[in-house]
Amino acid sequence: MDSAGGSEQTVTALKVVVAGAFGVGKTTFVGAASDITPLRTEEVMTAASVGVDDLSATPDKQSTTVAMDFGRLDLDPGDTEAAGALPLYLFGTPGQYRFWFMWDELCRGAVGAVVLVDTRRLVDSFPVLDYFDRTDLPVIVAVNGFDGEFPHGPEAVREALTLDAATPVVTCDARDRHSATETLAHLVGHALTVRGGATGREPQRVESYRASTAEREGVTR
Amino acid sequence: MTDPDPRTLVRPYTLTGGRTTASWPPETVVSAVDAIPEPRRPRSAAGTLPDDELRRLAGLVRGPVWLPGDVGFAEELASTYSAVEHRPRVVVGARDSGDVAAAVAFAVERGLPVAVQATGHGAVRPVDDGVLVSTRRMRGVRVDPDARTVTVGAGVVWSEVIAAAGPYGLAPLCGSAPGVGVVGYTLGGGISPLARTFGFTADHVLAAEVVTADGTVRLVDADHEPELFWGLRGGKGNLGVVTTLVLRLFPIATITGGGLFFDGSRAEEVLRAYPRVTAGLTEATTTSLSFSRLGHRTRGGTLPAVHLRVAHLGPGADEALAGLRALGPVLDTVTELPFSAIGTIHDDPTEPADVFKRGLLLADLAPGAVEAIARAVGPDVGEPVASVEIRHLGGAMTRRPEPDNAVGGREATYGVFVVDTHARADRVRRLVEALQPYSTGAAVNFLGTVTESDVVATAWSPGDYRRLAALKGRVDPDEVFRFGYAIPVPEDDGRPPEAAAIVAAARPWRSIAELAAGTRLPLGVVRVLVTDLADAGLVRVHRPGTGADTDQLERVLRGLRRRL
Known part of the structure; x- marks a missing residue:
């Protein structure tokens, strides 16, 4: 079939959530791994529950937009039989924690999440990790080495973030295509382990410290 | 405006007319269903008009008039560039705008469509009906x-x-x-x-x-x-x-221009370098890169198959072009030229050729787009596509003039134009399809062999297309000018014009997130429109995969590892 009409083709889209604190390199990571120039899409939120037509009629209504940057990898798994296209979408989470409910929707059906952290500002990552603690989404923590430097080893990061033993901690360079792709492969490998069923994650962690930090930061959910 | 309290926020469009839309996640892929009904085309009355009636046109114009079979009919229609064979009911060799006005009025009174041809360079499909106005005598x-x-x-x-x-x-x-x-x-x-x-x-x-x-x-x-x-x-x-x-007109006497030629074995290497070497160019330099299976015409000599065309205006050419020359061409014809020699820069073919052409615009030469072109032209490809041209756009093209106009594609940074014979049209289609995910639309002059109105629509932004279609509805409501890259007068299908933009963009497939980014609509609005379009059978929605499916995870992992 030379020029299959788009409608004939099977397309199985999957997604990975790229999360992390503001300024940690989420968009850089998405751009490095993506085959397309990262795009931005917006969701409009309004303060009242009415139909779309009513919105235009009341311009003074309070509303706000939440932006998400995303990219796409057109994966070729090298299938022996034609099994259709396999795009993998990377969604950078909206920066404002006030919009946690957007994260819920974004994470539904996801392969997992890469949580990017910056060792200079580990505390900024607490609310993000708290969020994923409450989900059953496979998560790996990727330490973004700014300027290619990793002053703290993965174990030190694991301890500082009070991560359990089952959560992988890797280092990466968010600017580098190979490194970003490798991080994604790590995540998918981890997801396979978790989804394989044998190793459910043990929720043996110290919640209190991060939770109290999150409250101090004014994060509510 | 201060943001409202997020706890009170809801998406405003989850309900439309009391109906809940499907809660598709943003990665949900949508593909246009191909059997889109062609828009209404007015029927022509030409078939019922006797030749005597058509010949009356000769008494209304100064220029010559031909009917099929007349001596000169075929010669008048033969075009400089195109091998498309037109078969209108009558041809007018207009001498002035009065002749054109008379021919249009004659056609409209009799319910005939009107086609226009000067050199025929823009011929898209055969004109098989109506009055063809040949303007080649209007040479002032x-x-x-x-x-x-x-x-x-x-x-x-x-x-x-x-x-x-x-x-x-x-x-x-x-x-x-x-x-x-x-x-x-x-x-x-x-x-x-x-x-x-x-x-x-x-x-x-x-x-x-x-x-x-x-x-x-x-x-x-x-x-x-x-x-x-x-x-x-x-x-x-x-x-x-x-x-x-x-x-x-511009006060230009000379330009720095010519070609850098490379051996065909370096096609992929030069292609991969092109985004980098063009990124550093100022607006004074315009370049394009052409790959030709048949080799390029030059002013004599052997013909390497990779041709980087250069035009630079003003001083500083040597510094500006250093990065291009560092690629090491086997032949460098770039020199100071009188403006009258500008045609030698591209050295485009001038013979009529029966070819299949397609073009599109790219926001960027993203790695995936480069891969797709490399697969079509690279040295290891058994039979590369006959001709692929990449034009570096941007610069002053991104700025709207005053007053504004309907030119589309200002946001594009590169244009790609693919040509091969009709027999090998599939190769052209395959490359265009592979580039489609990176495309921002098309330039109307480079649409190529396209007649589908939803593909033609990609030559403009959705807003400009809507404005043009509305204008067409006012100045040509009966679609008298329906040949070439015709914009149909919109029929009111009760759907907003953004819906048509979504169908046009969903080729071969796009995610809801990409459709939202491309149409600059919020995700929720795109979900509503996609729901309507899916109900109407105009798009197909592909259920996304799930991270809980280990077979799918294994495929993703294989796909990622093949890149490492």
Whole structure:
């Protein structure tokens, strides 16, 4: 079939959530791994529950937009039989924690999440990790080495973030295509382990410290 | 405006008319269903008109008139460039705008459509009906050296303008091929070898004389019929027959131009370097990169197959072009040229050829797009596509003129144009399909062998397309001008125009997130429109995969590892 009409083709889209604190390199990571120039899409939120037509009629209504940057990898798994296209979408989470409910929707059906952290500002990552603690989404923590430097080893990061033993901690360079792709492969490998069923994650962690930090930061959910 | 309390926020469009839309996540893929009904086409009455009736046109015009079978009919239709064979019911060799107006009025009174041809460079499909107005006799060229303008008739080709303006030290923003007609080229935007320096040629149109579907000759400019003036510049032939254009000239005597040629074995290497070497260029330099299976024409000698064309205006050429020259061409013909030699830069073929062409615009030469082109032209490809041309756009082309016009594609950074024989059209389609995910649309002059109105629609932003279609509905409601890249008069299907933009973009497939980014609509609005379109059978929605499916995870992992 030379020029299959788009409608004939099977397309199985999957997604990975790229999360992390503001300024940690989420968009850089998405751009490095993506085959397309990262795009931005917006969701409009309004303060009242009415139909779309009513919105235009009341311009003074309070509303706000939440932006998400995303990219796409057109994966070729090298299938022996034609099994259709396999795009993998990377969604950078909206920066404002006030919009946690957007994260819920974004994470539904996801392969997992890469949580990017910056060792200079580990505390900024607490609310993000708290969020994923409450989900059953496979998560790996990727330490973004700014300027290619990793002053703290993965174990030190694991301890500082009070991560359990089952959560992988890797280092990466968010600017580098190979490194970003490798991080994604790590995540998918981890997801396979978790989804394989044998190793459910043990929720043996110290919640209190991060939770109290999150409250101090004014994060509510 | 301060953000409202997020706890009170809801998405405003989860309910439409009491119906809940499907809660598709943003990665949900949507693909256009191919069997889109062609828009309404008015029936032509030509079949029922006797030849005697058609011959009455000869008494209404100064120029010659031919019917099929007449001596001269085929010769008049034979075009400079195209091998497309037209079969209209009657041909008029118009001598002036009065002839054009008479022919249009004659056609409209009898329910016939009207086609126009100058050089035939823009012939898309055979004209098989109605009245064909041949403008090749309308050859007036008048240069005003003080105002730095030129007034040209509908049949004038660029080489005539170059020759007329040159003695005054002036030059037009002509196309790469001087044999192309000025009017058709300019109405489609016009991407000159100096486009990055000056913008689209249509941005420098000062006035036009046009015969509209009511048979009226109208003079339009910024102050007279400004909406028509907006639409003519970029709307191609949709709004009338342009009989005269007034264009700005530029004080250019010489340019630095020519070609850097590379051996075909270096095709992939030069392709991969092209985004990098063009990123550093200023607006003074416009380049394009052409890959040809057949080798390139040059002024004699052997013909390497990779041709990087260069045009630079002003001083500092050596510094500006150092990065390009560092690629190490086997032949470097770039030198200071009189403007009159601008056609040698591209050295485009001028013989009629029966080819299949397609073009599209790219926001960027993303790695995936480069891969797709490399697969089509690279040295290891058994039989590469006959011709692939990449034009570096941007620069002054991104800036809208004052007053604004209907030229699309300002956001594109590269344009790709693919050509092969009809027998090998599948190769062209395959490459275009592979590039589609990176595409921002198409330039109307480079749409190629396309007739589907939803593909034609990609030549404009959704907003400009809607505005053009509405204008068409006012000035040509019966679609008298329905040949070429015709914009159909919109039928009210109760759907907003954004829905048509979504169908056009969902080829071969796009995610809801990409459709939202492309149409600049919020995700929720796109979900609503996609729900409507899916209900109407115009798009298919592909259920996304799930991270809980280990088979799917294994495929993703394999796909990622193959990249490492």
